[in-house]
Amino acid sequence: MRIVVTGPAEAATPLVAAALAARLRARYLDTAELYPARVRPGGPTLGEVWLEALALAFTRERALVASSGSLSRARRDLIRARVPGVVFVELVVDDQAAPPRRSRWRRAKPVERPAIEPLAGDEPGVRIADDADLASIVDRIAQLLSGAGQDQPVRDQSLR
Template sequence: MSTDASPEHSRIPSGPLTPAPIVVMGVSGVGKSSVGSALASLLKVRFVDADSLHPLANVQKMAGGISLTDEDRWPWLRVVGLALASASTEGIVVACSALRRAYRDEIRRQEPGTLFIFLEADGTLLRERLTQRPGHFMPASLLDSQLETLEPLESDEAGLTIASAGGIDATAREVFHRLAGPLFKA
């Protein structure tokens, strides 16, 4: 994984946009929720952690160290997409793993204008962060399975890739500055 702040992927649509619905994505421990919340604050829009949209059965499965199957994920991904679609006129930032292209496609089926911000960090940093998160239902033991599942953004997907090694505020500000022009262009 690249830790360079210059993204390998950067595709942001141009044209008039209300703050586009944004998904801050990546594996567990990369900072999706923290950076997403900080970004939503900078954009003055609502923040939703997609973890709060999981049905109880999914949460219990992950808390038990069991990876979710696609059958577990599809209904949840539809709910994530609907949350984005329902707030598309006022703007929203959602933290969601969205690890595979098919998962992002499902979200886009509900809200086609979604921008994806892919946060990346190296495995050592991710493991360190996960061990410092007491009480989170997602155990560090599932990180390897997430890294194996991860499909970074492709060149035809709207969004950008950002290294998340620089801290929450710095990462959120970088995303904000990179998106501010295209998001609010008249």
């Protein structure tokens, strides 16, 4: 089981990923911790070091759920090339509906974020609306992932 939970900052991806890992009895990894403090001039870039560390983490653990901020299609492609069988879970936040549903585990203020490249139909994974409490979101993810394999396309859940 190789899962990367992605989404904007206000989706609390580390919390959702940690809860999903607990539910699936897997290890949890916050990928923000993979960035080195610095890199050598002329050496690999921060992104290359991060990708190498992520690939290594997935090879060392049989069951791992990692959290990440929003990832571009190009970055997801690089991860898939290095981590066979990885499945992405994209948390989708509705900007109009988010404030009334905001709870203690989400950020108090929405942050500006870059344009998000949603999972495409040819990518293995699921898109989940961040529109409920943590337990409900994790339940929906676990249910959808039970049928999401490496060769299965993205499935949307509760997206309007």
